[in-house]
Amino acid sequence: MSKRLTEELGKGFSRANMFNMRRFYTTYSDVQTLSRHLSWSHYCELLIIEDTDKRDFYTNETINSNWTVRELKRQIDSSLFERLLLSKGKVNKETILKLAKHGQELTKPEDIIKSPYVFEFMDIAENKPILEKDLEKKLIRHIENFLLELGKGFMFVGSQQRVTINNVHYYVDMVFYNKIMRCYILIELKTTKLKISDGGQLNTYLNYYKTEVNDYDDNPPIGIILCAEKDEIAVEYILSGFDNNLFASKFTYILPDKEDLMRELELAIKE
Numbered sequence: 001m002s003k004r005l006t007e008e009l010g011k012g013f014s015r016a017n018m019f020n021m022r023r024f025y026t027t028y029s030d031v032q033t034l035s036r037h038l039s040w041s042h043y044c045e046l047l048i049i050e051d052t053d054k055r056d057f058y059t060n061e062t063i064n065s066n067w068t069v070r071e072l073k074r075q076i077d078s079s080l081f082e083r084l085l086l087s088k089g090k091v092n093k094e095t096i097l098k099l100a101k102h103g104q105e106l107t108k109p110e111d112i113i114k115s116p117y118v119f120e121f122m123d124i125a126e127n128k129p130i131l132e133k134d135l136e137k138k139l140i141r142h143i144e145n146f147l148l149e150l151g152k153g154f155m156f157v158g159s160q161q162r163v164t165i166n167n168v169h170y171y172v173d174m175v176f177y178n179k180i181m182r183c184y185i186l187i188e189l190k191t192t193k194l195k196i197s198d199g200g201q202l203n204t205y206l207n208y209y210k211t212e213v214n215d216y217d218d219n220p221p222i223g224i225i226l227c228a229e230k231d232e233i234a235v236e237y238i239l240s241g242f243d244n245n246l247f248a249s250k251f252t253y254i255l256p257d258k259e260d261l262m263r264e265l266e267l268a269i270k271e
Contacts, residue, residue, distance in 0.1 A: 001018060002014060002015045002017075002018050005018075020043075020044050020047055023047045024043055024047060027047060028043075035059070035063055037062075037063045037066075038059070038062060038063065039069065041069045042062060042069055042072060045069060045072050045073055045076065046058060046059055046062075046072075048076075049076070052100075053097065053099075053100035054081050054100070056100040056101065057081050057099050057100045057103060058072065058075065058076060058080075058081065060100075060101070060102060060103035061075070061080075061103040061104060063103075064103050064104075064152065065103075065152045071148055074145075074148070075148075078118045078149075081099070082262065082264075082265050083116070083118075084099065084104060085099065085265055086264060086265060087249075104151065104152065109181070109183075109222045109245040109247070110247075112150075112151055112178065112181065112185070112222065116249065116250040116252045117149055117150075117226060117249060117250070117252070118149060118252055119138075119139070119142075119146070119149065119252070132173070132189045132190065132191050135189050135191055136159055136160075136173055136174065136189055139174070139189075140159055140174075143156055147176075150176065150185075152180065153178045153179045153180035153181065154176045154177075154178055154185070155176060155177045155178075155179060156174075156176055157175040157176055157177055157184070158174075158175055159173065159174050159175075160172070160173065161174075161175045163204075163205055163208045163209075165204075165208065170204075170205070172186050172187075172188070172205050173187055173188050173189045174186075174187040174189070175187070178222075181219060181222070182217065182218055182219050183218055183219040183220060183221050183222055184209050184213065184214070184218070184221040184222070185221070185222050185223075185224065186202060186205050186206060186209065186221055186222070186223045186224070187223075187224050187225075187226060188201065188202050188205075188223070188224075188225050188226070189226050190225060190226065190227040190228065191227075191228050192227065192228055192229070193227065193228065193229040193230065193231070194225060194227045194229070194230045194231070194234060194235060194238060194248050195238075196238055198225050198227070198238065198248075199225070199238040199239050199242070199246060202223040202225055202246060203223065203242045203244055203246055205223065206220075206221050206222075206223045206244040206245075206246065207244065209221040210244070220244065220245060221244070221245070222245040222246075222247070223244060223245065223246045223247065224247050224248070224249060225246075225247070225248040225249070226249060226250075227248060227249075227250060228250070229250065230248050230249075230250055235248050
């Protein structure tokens with residue numbers, strides 16, 4: 001059939017494409033579920049996903065965030081669905097169904113946090129040491145991919161943004177603004193394990209932004225410490241007690257192992 005259609009109609013009817021067409025017909029039998037925002041190439045990527053909830057999530061996110069096919073492939077490869085679910089703490093069926101139905105919704109500060117963040121686009125060997133300033137330079141150079149990894153609604157304000165207190169200058173590693181949450185996002189990069197001093201440092205910057213930088217209609221700023229390692233118990237002690245929205249998350253230079261993530265997710269759902 002592939003050969004016959006190619007002879008009669010031209011390109012686009014390869015054997016693989018024919019299989020995709022059949023799968024498309026059986027998967028999207030209800031024409032109402034189709035979106036005019038998605039191309040055939042988008043659907044070919046989505047058809048690979050067997051789990052309906054997971055496929056619905058990526059479909060909604062692609063439409064909501066206007067992802068290209070390349071961006072959709074990267075998010076699937078980086079296991080965004082599983083990472084978001086595991087970032088929410090205790091996972092349950094209700095959370096999965098909500099994500100599948102609406103995609104990622106940003107209504108509170110916790111919603112923008114992932115664990116871990118994946119910087120595979122920077123091409124850094126997993127065990128190669130890197131200085132914080134070098135990490136920052138690489139992220140700025142790959143800012144488009146970094147914004148995609150951060151999530152939707154992020155706009156880059158600048159790096160090494162000055163904070164002046166009593167004529168002493170301090171510098172925030174990276175500052176973003178999230179147009180959905182209507183707030184500044186301050187990111188501190190730590191290429192080591194999370195330390196006690198890290199929480200106080202970023203909390204000071206958040207207080208400054210809340211008082212000196214925020215406009216009257218801005219929400220309180222959010223602080224994220226991206227660190228190479230974090231201990232959950234230490235995080236609890238270091239970050240609790242602050243009035244500000246302060247979070248710590250790991251980053252990794254390699255894509256997460258899908259099988260490990262799925263096992264962890266299944267375990268969380270069972271629990």
